[in-house]
Amino acid sequence: MTMTELAVASHRRRLVDKTLYAGNARSVMWRGWRVASRTHYGIMISGFFEPVFYLLSLGIGLGGLVGVVAAPDGREIPYAAFIAPALLATSAMNGAIYDSTWNVFFKLNYSKLYDGMLATRLGPLDVALGEIGIALARGAVYAGGFMIVMTVLGLNMSWWALAALPATVLIAFGFASLGMAVTSYMKTFQQMDWINFVLLPMFLLSATFYPLSVYPQLVQWFIQAMPLWHAVELVRSLTTGVVHLGLLWHVLYFTVLSVIGIRFTTARLRALFLT
Amino acid sequence: MLRATDLVKTYGEKCAVDGIDFEVPAGESFGLLGPNGAGKSTTMRMVGAVSTRTSGELEILGLDPNDYGPEIRSQLGVVPQADNLDVDLRVRDNLLVYGRYFGLDRKIVARRADELLEFAQLSDRKTARVDDLSGGMKRRLTIARALINEPAMLLLDEPTTGLDPQARHILWDRLFQLKERGITLILTTHYMDEAEQLCDRLIVVDEGKIMAEGSPANLIRQYSSREVLEVRFGTEHNANAAKRLEGLGDRMELLPDRILIYAPDGETVLNQVIATGLEPITSLVRRSSLEDVFLRLTGRSLIE
Numbered sequence: 001m002t003m004t005e006l007a008v009a010s011h012r013r014r015l016v017d018k019t020l021y022a023g024n025a026r027s028v029m030w031r032g033w034r035v036a037s038r039t040h041y042g043i044m045i046s047g048f049f050e051p052v053f054y055l056l057s058l059g060i061g062l063g064g065l066v067g068v069v070a071a072p073d074g075r076e077i078p079y080a081a082f083i084a085p086a087l088l089a090t091s092a093m094n095g096a097i098y099d100s101t102w103n104v105f106f107k108l109n110y111s112k113l114y115d116g117m118l119a120t121r122l123g124p125l126d127v128a129l130g131e132i133g134i135a136l137a138r139g140a141v142y143a144g145g146f147m148i149v150m151t152v153l154g155l156n157m158s159w160w161a162l163a164a165l166p167a168t169v170l171i172a173f174g175f176a177s178l179g180m181a182v183t184s185y186m187k188t189f190q191q192m193d194w195i196n197f198v199l200l201p202m203f204l205l206s207a208t209f210y211p212l213s214v215y216p217q218l219v220q221w222f223i224q225a226m227p228l229w230h231a232v233e234l235v236r237s238l239t240t241g242v243v244h245l246g247l248l249w250h251v252l253y254f255t256v257l258s259v260i261g262i263r264f265t266t267a268r269l270r271a272l273f274l275t
Numbered sequence: 276m277l278r279a280t281d282l283v284k285t286y287g288e289k290c291a292v293d294g295i296d297f298e299v300p301a302g303e304s305f306g307l308l309g310p311n312g313a314g315k316s317t318t319m320r321m322v323g324a325v326s327t328r329t330s331g332e333l334e335i336l337g338l339d340p341n342d343y344g345p346e347i348r349s350q351l352g353v354v355p356q357a358d359n360l361d362v363d364l365r366v367r368d369n370l371l372v373y374g375r376y377f378g379l380d381r382k383i384v385a386r387r388a389d390e391l392l393e394f395a396q397l398s399d400r401k402t403a404r405v406d407d408l409s410g411g412m413k414r415r416l417t418i419a420r421a422l423i424n425e426p427a428m429l430l431l432d433e434p435t436t437g438l439d440p441q442a443r444h445i446l447w448d449r450l451f452q453l454k455e456r457g458i459t460l461i462l463t464t465h466y467m468d469e470a471e472q473l474c475d476r477l478i479v480v481d482e483g484k485i486m487a488e489g490s491p492a493n494l495i496r497q498y499s500s501r502e503v504l505e506v507r508f509g510t511e512h513n514a515n516a517a518k519r520l521e522g523l524g525d526r527m528e529l530l531p532d533r534i535l536i537y538a539p540d541g542e543t544v545l546n547q548v549i550a551t552g553l554e555p556i557t558s559l560v561r562r563s564s565l566e567d568v569f570l571r572l573t574g575r576s577l578i579e
Contacts, residue, residue: 018345019344019345022345022378024375024376024378027372027375027376027378028376030372030375031361031364031372031375034364034368034371034372035363035364038365111359111361111362111363112357112359113359113361115355115359116355116359116360116361116373117376118325119323119325119348119351119353119355120348120349120373120376120377120424121345121348121349121376121377121378121424122345122376123344123345273325274325274326274327274344275320275325275326275327
């Protein structure tokens with residue numbers, strides 16, 4: 001590279017960073033907070049209760065028939081303690097998905113909120129980070145609430161369960177950025193329904209209610225590629241106290257997912273609003 | 276303050292803005308007048324640093340928007356054509372939150388929000404829902420919001436389209452106050468009266484090109500006569516009547532519903548019309564307006 005090319009390249013890089021990000025994602029989060037603190041408590045609460053009902057019906061109800069199952073290390077644990085961490089991961093996912101899909105879809109296509117934001121000093125990365133931050137916060141609140149339910153029911157088998165809280169934040173981050181990235185490409189309600197079409201089987205089949213070993217090898221590989229499986233494995237290992245270095249793979253998975261999601265969201269917002 | 280040189284914006288095959296030049300000094304109130312689809316909004320988006328030009332040069336507040344988008348946007352106030360107020364937030368919160376997008380301190384934003392609500396005559400609607408406001412109130416709130424960062428330049432894209440006459444006059448009054456304070460106003464409109472009220476200078480745009488440039492009074496002087504006589508003979512008879520009236524006044528325009536005759540003195544021409552033995556159903560003598568300028572330049576009405 002010649003000196004001129006270097007200068008041009010560094011010039012370009014500076015431009016991209018500066019035009020994409022004003023370092024003010026918190027103002028977007030602040031808006032989300034102002035809105036959330038005034039509206040839709042009903043919707044918020046329903047999203048939290050869904051996994052709680054699963055825990056009560058399947059964990060306590062069905063659990064009476066199932067009895068004990070094997071923890072990740074082979075130890076025998078009550079069925080409820082087996083599915084509770086999976087539902088904790090799901091609850092983080094639900095909270096994150098709720099804000100980052102339907103809410104974002106509405107703002108993108110109907111309320112023109114991002115038009116207004118991007119006419120200010122804010123760049124698309126500020127908007128993406130702020131919106132994902134709000135979705136993540138909701139996921140974390142759901143997960144925190146569910147954690148309390150688990151503790152009350154005595155389903156945390158280890159002090160490592162405390163580490164499940166930051167883990168759920170990371171999980172929510174991953175799902176929120178993935179959700180917003182996918183939503184930014186959606187144009188119609190029909191397309192949005194596809195998100196639910198993917199989420200429900202993922203929830204039921206990601207080793208949530210029974211171990212992965214019931215599947216043939218090929219299906220196992222497929223499930224292991226799904227984000228919720230990584231979330232379930234990570235959280236289950238922590239709440240049952242089976243901690244090993246292999247868990248870092250799950251952390252890496254969600255870190256990569258978050259970064260990819262933010263990159264796509266930012267690029268898409270830029271293409272949509274700063275043409 | 277603002278300088279465009281051979282500015283072009285194409286979307287695929289379509290050329291929305293086709294090489295326009297203009298320059299706006301600080302403190303001037305500058306208008307883009309033209310029919311729908313003339314390229315006004317596209318120009319405004321480029322001037323607002325949210326749309327990149329295809330070619331040509333553009334300098335906003337001394338900066339190139341390709342390199343300094345955020346810096347430019349932080350010194351602009353934008354009133355878009357369609358309201359994009361935050362419907363999830365109450366009236367005052369709209370201002371607070373918007374101010375925070377500029378990275379302004381919460382206390383400063385709170386103080387300015389109250390001043391601007393006063394200015395927009397919305398102080399008694401602080402906690403109202405945005406959806407409960409009338410069209411005129413929403414526009415005033417949008418203008419207040421655009422002023423929260425104390426911009427050097429305010430961009431207004433058809434600020435009074437869709438408002439009733441009273442709401443328009445309130446809005447014009449507010450905008451005139453801003454003009455008096457020395458804020459540079461850039462506005463698009465397809466209303467002649469609006470351009471005449473608010474613009475020191477304007478360009479007439481059609482199909483992405485500048486047709487004429489000047490102050491409203493100069494444009495009228497240059498492209499029209501002092502007065503216009505409008506006569507109607509009924510839709511079926513206008514064309515025949517126009518043939519018989521040829522030669523009267525400086526110039527004549529035949530429209531589907533009426534005939535326009537341009538002359539320094541409309542009453543004299545009206546007497547001449549009656550002297551030919553034709554009896555118009557209605558007749559009206561009025562001052563020339565920018566509408567006539569536009570008709571002269573493009574052969575078409577401004578509002579179809």
